[in-house]
Amino acid sequence: MAQKCIFCGNKPQQKNKEHVIPQWLSKYLGRYNSVCTVPGATDYEITFAKLTFPACKACNDADSKLEGEAKAVVEKLMNSKSVTGQEISTLMDWFDKLRVGLWLGQLTLQKKLDLMDPNFYINDRVGAKDRMLIIERVKDMGNGLGLVGNDTNIFLYSPCVFQVWFNDILITNASTDGLVSGKLGFPRLSKLTSTGYRGATATLTKGINRTVHPVVMNIDGTNKTVLYQPIFKQYTPNPFYDVPYVQQHCYDINKGLGGIFVQKNGNAIQYMKPDDKITLLPKAQPKNNVLDSMKRVYELQNHVITKLNDTESHTSAVQQMIKASLLQNQVIIKRIEKAK
Numbered sequence: 148m149a150q151k152c153i154f155c156g157n158k159p160q161q162k163n164k165e166h167v168i169p170q171w172l173s174k175y176l177g178r179y180n181s182v183c184t185v186p187g188a189t190d191y192e193i194t195f196a197k198l199t200f201p202a203c204k205a206c207n208d209a210d211s212k213l214e215g216e217a218k219a220v221v222e223k224l225m226n227s228k229s230v231t232g233q234e235i236s237t238l239m240d241w242f243d244k245l246r247v248g249l250w251l252g253q254l255t256l257q258k259k260l261d262l263m264d265p266n267f268y269i270n271d272r273v274g275a276k277d278r279m280l281i282i283e284r285v286k287d288m289g290n291g292l293g294l295v296g297n298d299t300n301i302f303l304y305s306p307c308v309f310q311v312w313f314n315d316i317l318i319t320n321a322s323t324d325g326l327v328s329g330k331l332g333f334p335r336l337s338k339l340t341s342t343g344y345r346g347a348t349a350t351l352t353k354g355i356n357r358t359v360h361p362v363v364m365n366i367d368g369t370n371k372t373v374l375y376q377p378i379f380k381q382y383t384p385n386p387f388y389d390v391p392y393v394q395q396h397c398y399d400i401n402k403g404l405g406g407i408f409v410q411k412n413g414n415a416i417q418y419m420k421p422d423d424k425i426t427l428l429p430k431a432q433p434k435n436n437v438l439d440s441m442k443r444v445y446e447l448q449n450h451v452i453t454k455l456n457d458t459e460s461h462t463s464a465v466q467q468m469i470k471a472s473l474l475q476n477q478v479i480i481k482r483i484e485k486a487k
């Protein structure tokens with residue numbers, strides 16, 4: 148099997164290794180030498196220390212800035228210190244990296260990298276599509292570090308939604324085209340129509356220049372902090388973006404980088420200027436039922452596929468695969484509901 152750099156997808160130059168789950172995180176949580184189960188036909192048991200994949204030295208070096216900045220934000224999050232809108236945007240970049248890196252790592256371990264033919268790598272997906280984070284505390288979680296939702300067929304097909312938990316903190320991350328833009332008042336995307344394997348296209352309509360609740364499914368900010376960021380890199384320039392509303396709610400309009408919107412404790416959705424500060428995880432935030440919170444990852448995966456994609460535009464073989472994958476998630480959701 149040809150080795151590919153997980154950042155750029157090329158043959159690694161001056162080969163290096165990249166920890167998909169960063170060393171600073173597993174060490175910080177005292178889990179560097181703990182076993183991490185990687186899903187697959189037969190589950191792979193591997194320590195976080197050994198969960199490394201090929202990367203170019205240059206790609207790895209270029210990434211160290213993001214890692215350094217993300218580490219500082221994660222530490223603030225865990226210590227209930229305030230963070231700026233700009234820092235949240237960095238945290239979102241880091242989750243893009245983690246999610247896509249994990250997916251490529253799993254394909255590598257399952258020896259499906261050639262079979263699944265990923266046509267994007269980490270560098271293609273950091274800051275590339277609409278994204279959101281849900282940050283909450285959950286009950287009945289032991290200390291440690293783990294992943295949720297990365298073991299489904301939907302994640303394997305389209306790595307848009309997963310969860311990471313560290314200690315009693317659960318973070319849900321989702322990113323795909325059209326996830327939040329329209330409801331945040333930005334130009335709206337139609338459902339994505341397939342243009343071939345993993346390719347898709349969509350049409351744009353004018354934005355409504357105001358936010359609409361709920362932004363995604365029925366998720367609100369009760370006992371959690373929900374963060375949204377519209378990203379339209381691949382749809383700009385387009386006159387629909389040349390409106391005051393979009394200009395006033397962007398961190399970098401030329402890069403198609405919208406600003407951070409936050410919904411917290413049942414309050415209305417608020418826009419954060421780059422320097423505005425909030426505490427993402429107040430010390431006093433009540434803990435949620437872990438099953439309710441984990442169920443959401445499977446619901447969100449199905450939401451992304453059924454609500455944001457025109458699944459009928461795929462070939463019948465892909466449609467069959469999608470149908471079976473959606474069903475797999477529905478079974479998991481039912482099982483969780485029963486366990487409650």
Ligand SMILES: [Zn+2]
Nearest residue numbers: 152155203206
């Ligand atoms: Zn590279």
